[in-house]
Amino acid sequence: MLTVPELETLSKEIRDFLVQSITSTGGHFGANLGVVELSVALHYVFNSPVDRIVWDVGHQAYVHKILTGRKEQFPTLRQFHGLAGFPKRSESPHDAFGVGHASTSISAALGMAIARDLRGESHHVVAVIGDGAMTGGMAFEALNHAGHLKKRLLVILNDNEMSISPNVGAVSHYLTRLRADPYYGKLKTEFESLLKRIPAFGSRLANTAERLKDTLKYAMVPGILFEELGFSYFGPVPGHDVGQVIQLLSQAKEMEGPVLLHVVTQKGKGYASAEAAPDKLHSIGGAVVKPKSSAPSYTSVFGKTLVDLAKKDERIVAVTAAMLNSGLNEFVTEFPDRCFDVGIAEQHAATLCAGLATTGMRPIFSVYSTFLQRAYDQVIHDICIQKLPVVFAIDRAGLVGPDGETHQGAFDAAFLRAVPNLTIMMPKDEGELRHMLYTAFTLSGPVAVRFPREDGVGVPLDVPYETIPIGKAETLREGKDVALLALGPMVAIAENAALMLQDRGISAHVVNMRFVKPIDEDALRELALRNMPMITIEEGTVKGGLGSAVLEYFALQKLSCTVYPLGLPDRFIEHGSRPELLHQVGLTSEHIAQIAISLVEQQQGQKWANRKTAGR
Ligand SMILES: Cc1ncc(C[n+]2csc(CCOP(=O)(O)OP(=O)(O)O)c2C)c(N)n1
Ligand SMILES: CC(=O)[C@@H](O)[C@H](O)COP(=O)(O)O
Numbered sequence: 005m006l007t008v009p010e011l012e013t014l015s016k017e018i019r020d021f022l023v024q025s026i027t028s029t030g031g032h033f034g035a036n037l038g039v040v041e042l043s044v045a046l047h048y049v050f051n052s053p054v055d056r057i058v059w060d061v062g063h064q065a066y067v068h069k070i071l072t073g074r075k076e077q078f079p080t081l082r083q084f085h086g087l088a089g090f091p092k093r094s095e096s097p098h099d100a101f102g103v104g105h106a107s108t109s110i111s112a113a114l115g116m117a118i119a120r121d122l123r124g125e126s127h128h129v130v131a132v133i134g135d136g137a138m139t140g141g142m143a144f145e146a147l148n149h150a151g152h153l154k155k156r157l158l159v160i161l162n163d164n165e166m167s168i169s170p171n172v173g174a175v176s177h178y179l180t181r182l183r184a185d186p187y188y189g190k191l192k193t194e195f196e197s198l199l200k201r202i203p204a205f206g207s208r209l210a211n212t213a214e215r216l217k218d219t220l221k222y223a224m225v226p227g228i229l230f231e232e233l234g235f236s237y238f239g240p241v242p243g244h245d246v247g248q249v250i251q252l253l254s255q256a257k258e259m260e261g262p263v264l265l266h267v268v269t270q271k272g273k274g275y276a277s278a279e280a281a282p283d284k285l286h287s288i289g290g291a292v293v294k295p296k297s298s299a300p301s302y303t304s305v306f307g308k309t310l311v312d313l314a315k316k317d318e319r320i321v322a323v324t325a326a327m328l329n330s331g332l333n334e335f336v337t338e339f340p341d342r343c344f345d346v347g348i349a350e351q352h353a354a355t356l357c358a359g360l361a362t363t364g365m366r367p368i369f370s371v372y373s374t375f376l377q378r379a380y381d382q383v384i385h386d387i388c389i390q391k392l393p394v395v396f397a398i399d400r401a402g403l404v405g406p407d408g409e410t411h412q413g414a415f416d417a418a419f420l421r422a423v424p425n426l427t428i429m430m431p432k433d434e435g436e437l438r439h440m441l442y443t444a445f446t447l448s449g450p451v452a453v454r455f456p457r458e459d460g461v462g463v464p465l466d467v468p469y470e471t472i473p474i475g476k477a478e479t480l481r482e483g484k485d486v487a488l489l490a491l492g493p494m495v496a497i498a499e500n501a502a503l504m505l506q507d508r509g510i511s512a513h514v515v516n517m518r519f520v521k522p523i524d525e526d527a528l529r530e531l532a533l534r535n536m537p538m539i540t541i542e543e544g545t546v547k548g549g550l551g552s553a554v555l556e557y558f559a560l561q562k563l564s565c566t567v568y569p570l571g572l573p574d575r576f577i578e579h580g581s582r583p584e585l586l587h588q589v590g591l592t593s594e595h596i597a598q599i600a601i602s603l604v605e606q607q608q609g610q611k612w613a614n615r616k617t618a619g620r
């Protein structure tokens with residue numbers, strides 16, 4: 005067993021390794037520097053994988069990975085076929101639960117604790133959740149249930165006062181008060197026994213004494229919120245003092261029932277610029293950064309456009325679930341009273357927008373595609389049934405790259421397309437994104453504008469807004485042999501494929517589909533009548549997306565034509581760079597050209613066969 009000074013040395017070595025390694029590969033920086041001592045202490049006190057350690061979000065699990073035999077793989081972190089950026093059950097038995105999205109840890113850990121007790125086993129289950137993730141509704145649903153069941157379960161609240169941006173909300177303020185509290189767990193026990201000694205005589209006096217006890221308890225017992233939910237609260241403990249953390253973890257380990265240990269840490273600990281600006285160094289690019297494009301990112305064009313539109317229309321308000329970084333930093337500075345960071349609470353964010361929209365306001369929910377998955381019922385039940393004019397600005401639609409399967413924006417087009425009353429569009433470039441956002445605010449119902457985690461293509465942005473006709477595609481290139489029906493960033497790839505096909509003597513027709521819903525039925529009918537084989541090209545799951553929409557239309561219209569639906573296959577796409585992943589799934593100009601050639605050859609073969617049969 006290492007001594008505490010030896011564990012301190014180990015922590016220093018790990019921190020140095022993290023800095024050197026993450027600045028080279030890129031990855032989640034501040035959160036990992038903040039949990040070095042906590043992770044060392046956890047692995048010292050608990051016996052993983054027999055004891056289960058469940059990380060929330062999992063972006064802070066690098067130290068856990070290092071301590072469980074994966075240090076050598078760190079040069080491959082978040083790269084194609086390399087070490088995943090989040091805990092993953094298939095990667096190690098020490099990764100008790102796969103994760104990437106916030107606020108799941110207490111539910112998962114409670115499930116494990118229930119199973120342990122049903123099976124008569126005795127191991128420990130520990131959930132480690134950040135103060136940001138603790139703002140999510142799921143975390144409270146799980147606390148509520150755990151407090152009711154009284155299962156032996158340890159929840160560690162890793163409180164660094166930060167989500168990606170500074171943490172928000174009433175619970176966050178409550179934690180601030182707790183952090184300032186001088187009381188520790190043992191004092192609380194002493195205090196409770198003191199309360200028990202307050203005598204109560206006669207019914208009136210007894211009532212008064214009870215009320216007095218309650219008042220004193222609320223004023224003095226630390227962590228009363230968690231205590232009232234059925235947890236024994238310990239803390240706050242200074243989270244970079246490995247000796248103290250070990251001591252409290254060891255104490256908590258011996259307790260029956262649910263325990264919440266409040267650990268105070270600093271995001272970015274030990275790296276000056278990460279300590280000073282933890283939001284900027286939440287996640288960093290590596291030393292091998294891709295060459296800087298001269299075009300702005302879609303996210304930044306979204307942010308600037310929104311500020312511009314909001315200057316002209318004071319009904320516009322912006323809502324984010326803890327993702328100000330997704331284009332809203334400028335907006336919140338310009339319009340602090342019209343921007344609402346609700347914490348990691350996508351469901352609440354969506355219904356909040358619905359409420360705002362009922363009053364004539366024009367709310368926009370800025371959300372990553374993957375996190376919108378959390379709010380599907382709210383999209384349907386609260387927004388679309390009531391046809392409320394909420395704009396969804398869906399960032400990270402399509403493959404995101406290094407965050408991998410938990411974060412790919414693979415599904416939103418498909419799951420949103422199933423919902424009535426919703427318009428869904430995606431621009432071919434950052435200029436069209438401006439026009440689509442402008443158009444979205446002119447509509448009287450719900451509308452989603454999707455855009456990728458990419459730089460734009462470099463089109464001029466200083467042009468007047470245009471209204472995009474709803475449900476109308478844009479023909480970019482006339483052709484007669486094969487039609488390429490593309491969406492979003494796939495449009496440029498399709499145009500490039502058309503050039504390759506031209507070199508092979510094939511004339512490709514290229515359409516910027518613009519809309520997943522409503523799709524341009526007139527354009528489709530015309531193409532079908534021209535008897536051209538078609539390829540639909542989208543960076544989302546083929547099942548349910550644009551390709552499905554096109555095929556459904558032809559099937560229902562009884563129009564017979566050849567359609568090859570190209571998009572993401574029916575499996576989860578792991579981490580890697582966007583170009584590597586696009587290549588892996590066949591979303592490249594070369595592959596599109598190959599498919600087009602074989603479709604054209606098939607069609608010509610068919611025509612030739614038909615002619616022969618007719619001539620016989
Ligand atoms: C459902 C969901 N929404 C948003 C995010 C994006 N996100 C990742 S980490 C993070 C902040 C988490 O804060 P906290 O739990 O306190 O961890 P810290 O980084 O401070 O250690 C957010 C908002 C997410 N992963 N999941
Ligand atoms: C863990 C998490 O959900 C976020 O930190 C996410 O990794 C950010 O992704 P971007 O780098 O695409 O903003």
Ligand SMILES: [Mg+2]
Nearest residue numbers: 134135136166
């Ligand atoms: Mg935090």
